[in-house]
Amino acid sequence: MFRYHPDPVATGSAVATDEACSLCGVERGVRYVGxxxxxxxxxxxxxCIASGEAAKRLGAPGVMPAMFSDAIHVPDDVPAGVVDEVTMRTPGFSSWQQAGWLYHCADAAAFLGNAGYADLAPHPAAVESLRQDRERLGWPAEQFEEFVTSLDKDGEPTAYLFRCLHCGTYLASWDIG
Ligand SMILES: [Zn+2]
Ligand SMILES: [Zn+2]
Structure with missing residues (x-):
């Protein structure tokens, strides 16, 4: 249902429920909790998120639609329509701090879920993207190993794993915490 968030139940952004949706009144079996x-x-x-109904009805009518994630650090080559789809018609994910989507190949990447060191280790490109982020922020290089091995899927700090829909590159961001 969501190109940029293929499995919201697996990522914890949706959970089982036997209650009906407050907007459409239909029992869907899962509810959004992000x-x-x-x-x-x-x-x-x-x-209701996929259709845009939720963005329309939960925002300020005629002023601003509701959003499920923030548009931060969006590269210039990403079309505005992609950003709208990510922020307004795609389930977001919970994070300790503000976490935005990652982009690659002029498109948004698919969010795969929280990741600890064991989840990142098989994806050197994702580890490298974290290393570059840290260097940009001026962290000493020798602290990187310690940081990356301390990443915890269910704890803090945690990383967020994405995969480019075009070239397949894995990308990661993390909570600054
Ligand atoms: Zn609904
Ligand atoms: Zn790519």
Whole structure:
């Protein structure tokens, strides 16, 4: 259902429920539990996010739609329509700090979930993207090994793993914490 967030149940952004969606009134079996920048309904189904109904009805009518993730550090070559789809029609994910989507090949990447060191280790490109981020922030290189091996899928700090839909490159961001 979501190109940029293929399995929201696996990532923890959606959980099972037997209650009906507060917007559409349909029992869908799963409800969204990730962030909502807007009015949070009791129960929100994924169909209402996919259709854009949730963005339209949970925001300020005529002023601003609701969003499910922030548009931060969006590269210039990414079309505005992609950013709209990511922020308004794609389930977001919970993070300790503000976490935005990652982009590659002029498109948004697919969010695969939280990742600890064991999840990142098989993807050297993802580890490298973290290393470059850290260097940009001026962290001493020798602290990187310690940092990357301390990443914990269920704890803090954690990393967020993405995969480019075009070239298949794995990318990672992390909570600054
Ligand atoms: Zn619904
Ligand atoms: Zn790519």
């Amino acid at each position: 962030p909502v920048y807007g009015d949070r309904p009791d129960i929100l189904c994924l169909h």
